[in-house]
Amino acid sequence: xxxxxxxxxxxxxxxxxxxxxxxxxxxxxxxxxxxxxxxxxxxxxxxxxxxxxxxxxxxxxxxxxxxxxxxxxxxxxxxxxxxxxxxxxxxxxxxxxxxxxxxxxxxxxxxxxxxxxxxxxxxxxxxxxxxxxxxxxxxxxxxxxxxxxxxxxxxxxxxxxxxx
Numbered sequence: 089x090x091x092x093x094x095x096x097x098x099x100x101x102x103x104x105x106x107x108x109x110x111x112x113x114x115x116x117x118x119x120x121x122x123x124x125x126x127x128x129x130x131x132x133x134x135x136x137x138x139x140x141x142x143x144x145x146x147x148x149x150x151x152x153x154x155x156x157x158x159x160x161x162x163x164x165x166x167x168x169x170x171x172x173x174x175x176x177x178x179x180x181x182x183x184x185x186x187x188x189x190x191x192x193x194x195x196x197x198x199x200x201x202x203x204x205x206x207x208x209x210x211x212x213x214x215x216x217x218x219x220x221x222x223x224x225x226x227x228x229x230x231x232x233x234x235x236x237x238x239x240x241x242x243x244x245x246x247x248x249x250x251x252x
Contacts, residue, residue: 151171173225173226177218177221177222181218184217185214188210
């Protein structure tokens with residue numbers, strides 16, 4: 089087992105999940121290409137262009153800007169990988185906006201007739217969900233920093249250092 093982990097670099101369960109995901113993706117691709125091959129090819133090409141030429145530079149610029157603005161920190165605080173506490177809620181909020189943008193921006197004409205719901209509530213709901221995501225992430229970061237500060241205090245006390 090150790091030889092396999094050294095050779096592969098991860099647990100065998102990782103390999104099993106990876107193979108299963110490729111099998112599921114292949115099955116879906118075969119099924120989709122059998123029905124509408126040109127539409128699938130156009131969709132895939134459009135998604136690749138949209139992601140690689142538009143979205144990747146935008147979120148890379150946002151990430152770099154965040155690092156640049158927030159890189160100055162006080163040295164008395166323990167450091168945690170804080171950027172992921174911004175990336176995760178931003179990603180989830182972005183995915184929700186990408187999926188529901190016609191409703192969030194009021195661009196979906198047939199939707200109210202099909203569900204009898206107004207489009208006016210979706211912008212507020214998306215903003216509320218985004219706020220909850222960032223609030224939960226901030227709470228998780230605060231809890232982690234508190235645990236790190238407590239562990240740092242215990243370690244300093246064990247060494248006999250003065251509490252700063």
